[in-house]
Amino acid sequence: MGGLTGSLRGDGGTVPEGGFSEDTVYGETPLPFAKDERERAPSPPERIRQMRRLYVYGRESAEARAENFCRQGKFMEDFEDDAPWSGSFTVFYPTYQDLTISQLRGYFSWRSRARRGEFFPIAASAAYLYIYELLNGIGTASPAESLARLRAFEEGFLDAGYGDSRMRVNVRRWMLELAVVSNLPVSLALEYADPEMLQTDTALGALLSSEDDAEVFAALCRLGGKKYEKSPAFAEASGRGRRLMADIWRRAKAECRPEGKAFFEAVFGKKVRFRWQPFANAVYCAETSREVGRLSERPGGPGRGAGEDAEKAFSEDREYELNKCRRYLCQGGSWQMEAYDKVFFHLHWLRELLHAADARLRRYLGTGKYLTEKPEEAWARPWIDAAIREDERERAEAARPKIRINLSGLDRIRSDALETQNSLLVEEAPASEAFRAIGRPEGGGAFTAREANGRTEEAGGFGRPEEGGAFTAREANGRTEEAGGFGHPEEGEAFAVSEGDDSARDSGEGLAAGLLAPEQIQILRTLLRGEPVESILRGQHLMASLVADEINERLYDTFGDNVLECEDDRLSIFEDYKEELRELLE
Numbered sequence: 001m002g003g004l005t006g007s008l009r010g011d012g013g014t015v016p017e018g019g020f021s022e023d024t025v026y027g028e029t030p031l032p033f034a035k036d037e038r039e040r041a042p043s044p045p046e047r048i049r050q051m052r053r054l055y056v057y058g059r060e061s062a063e064a065r066a067e068n069f070c071r072q073g074k075f076m077e078d079f080e081d082d083a084p085w086s087g088s089f090t091v092f093y094p095t096y097q098d099l100t101i102s103q104l105r106g107y108f109s110w111r112s113r114a115r116r117g118e119f120f121p122i123a124a125s126a127a128y129l130y131i132y133e134l135l136n137g138i139g140t141a142s143p144a145e146s147l148a149r150l151r152a153f154e155e156g157f158l159d160a161g162y163g164d165s166r167m168r169v170n171v172r173r174w175m176l177e178l179a180v181v182s183n184l185p186v187s188l189a190l191e192y193a194d195p196e197m198l199q200t201d202t203a204l205g206a207l208l209s210s211e212d213d214a215e216v217f218a219a220l221c222r223l224g225g226k227k228y229e230k231s232p233a234f235a236e237a238s239g240r241g242r243r244l245m246a247d248i249w250r251r252a253k254a255e256c257r258p259e260g261k262a263f264f265e266a267v268f269g270k271k272v273r274f275r276w277q278p279f280a281n282a283v284y285c286a287e288t289s290r291e292v293g294r295l296s297e298r299p300g301g302p303g304r305g306a307g308e309d310a311e312k313a314f315s316e317d318r319e320y321e322l323n324k325c326r327r328y329l330c331q332g333g334s335w336q337m338e339a340y341d342k343v344f345f346h347l348h349w350l351r352e353l354l355h356a357a358d359a360r361l362r363r364y365l366g367t368g369k370y371l372t373e374k375p376e377e378a379w380a381r382p383w384i385d386a387a388i389r390e391d392e393r394e395r396a397e398a399a400r401p402k403i404r405i406n407l408s409g410l411d412r413i414r415s416d417a418l419e420t421q422n423s424l425l426v427e428e429a430p431a432s433e434a435f436r437a438i439g440r441p442e443g444g445g446a447f448t449a450r451e452a453n454g455r456t457e458e459a460g461g462f463g464r465p466e467e468g469g470a471f472t473a474r475e476a477n478g479r480t481e482e483a484g485g486f487g488h489p490e491e492g493e494a495f496a497v498s499e500g501d502d503s504a505r506d507s508g509e510g511l512a513a514g515l516l517a518p519e520q521i522q523i524l525r526t527l528l529r530g531e532p533v534e535s536i537l538r539g540q541h542l543m544a545s546l547v548a549d550e551i552n553e554r555l556y557d558t559f560g561d562n563v564l565e566c567e568d569d570r571l572s573i574f575e576d577y578k579e580e581l582r583e584l585l586e
Contacts, residue, residue, distance in 0.1 A: 232368025269344030
């Protein structure tokens with residue numbers, strides 16, 4: 001050994017002289033770096049140790065894993081840490097028990113920042129833990145808050161490019177399911193539902209019942225092919241082609257095809273009901289978070305099972321209608337969805353209808369390059385031709401000249417006419433008074449020419465008949481119209497006035513004289529006799545509608561209702577008031 005009596009050991013000691021023998025006693029020799037390493041790796045927080053002890057072993061079903069997850073999640077609901085995330089983590093349907101201690105600390109640190117809206121990269125499986133917490137109400141006060149945080153996760157994490165390719169699809173699906181199961185307002189559910197699903201439902205609803213041509217055409221393009229939006233037949237600015245296509249669809253949708261199905265049903269089938277399992281691809285326990293506190297009071301204890309809570313949450317019968325084409329029903333604890341399923345779509349019928357319409361309308365409208373009409377699309381031509389014929393009829397009708405009457409000034413016209421009538425009555429009053437001065441012939445006979453001439457001269461006169469003759473009906477009518485008029489005898493008769501003739505009493509005597517003008521009394525008496533009054537109106541230069549309005553207004557306080565009706569410029573007295581009116585005039 002070169003005179004050396006010993007050598008240094010690794011711990012600073014020496015090897016005994018002569019080396020090691022069988023009698024050498026070996027003891028533990030601490031390594032110099034072991035103490036420093038223990039100081040740098042502190043023990044995990046006690047809270048995490050307690051959480052891991054909450055896991056109940058013995059069952060590994062999906063329901064049992066969900067129960068364990070919710071029990072542990074509620075226990076760690078408000079826990080925060082500041083350890084960074086490190087390492088990789090890939091597990092299907094992950095739970096807390098699948099992470100190591102260091103990974104759990106990294107996840108809870110990431111979760112603390114995510115709750116404040118600060119999102120950073122983390123393994124997709126770890127991000128799913130956060131999503132499962134929100135679905136189960138862990139860390140939120142209500143389902144509405146859970147939805148809001150899921151939307152924030154989508155915008156802050158997924159929109160930043162983090163997560164896997166399927167995560168956004170799953171999040172969208174779960175947000176809608178959470179809104180339905182929690183019976184949140186439909187408006188909120190629509191906000192979180194999958195946009196593509198909603199667009200399909202909206203298009204189907206428009207094809208079912210919309211009267212808006214633009215909506216119907218957009219729905220046809222959505223389901224039958226976007227390329228038709230650029231077709232020359234439908235792209236014109238006037239929108240005529242789109243209106244025609246919407247008309248063609250409405251004619252087609254309700255009519256039956258040869259096999260006996262309505263066209264809408266032939267293309268899209270009927271609404272079908274099938275089993276709906278919300279959160280089937282997530283770690284979810286319905287309503288467990290409300291009772292999970294009991295489960296965590298005794299770590300490892302049996303507690304109350306989450307299955308009982310789930311059964312209670314799903315046992316209430318209800319119906320949730322998302323839109324016209326989709327609704328959800330819970331009956332006896334089992335959920336069903338009623339909707340149009342793409343499995344039963346036969347869109348080739350719709351595409352043939354669109355192609356056949358495009359080909360015909362290009363020729364009819366004279367737009368773009370003409371398309372060849374396919375023989376196999378002949379079934380659609382009757383609907384297309386019917387729409388074209390209706391369009392031709394409407395255009396021919398629109399081309400006819402129209403006489404437009406503006407009724408907005410009708411009140412002003414009536415007012416002006418009434419004012420003109422009143423002025424005419426004032427001017428003709430002297431002539432009427434002169435006529436009353438003529439008097440009556442004796443015995444009720446006709447005036448002779450000499451008698452009539454003498455009396456009319458005293459009243460201002462209105463001409464003489466031939467010497468010794470009597471006024472004929474035509475002569476009397478013509479002259480009395482100039483003097484204010486008092487009725488017309490029948491053609492060819494002499495104008496005679498008897499003591500009992502109502503025309504002689506039209507001077508306004510009696511109670512009616514205080515309410516009505518003489519000519520109004522004359523009109524009413526003539527109507528009560530069942531005789532026409534058109535000649536009186538012409539002689540007095542009166543309008544039938546204005547006469548009716550004025551008489552009704554003057555007698556309203558007496559009768560409390562209209563007594564005179566004007567229809568097609570013909571006056572008539574309401575049957576209910578004839579006797580009362582006759583008594584008033586007498």
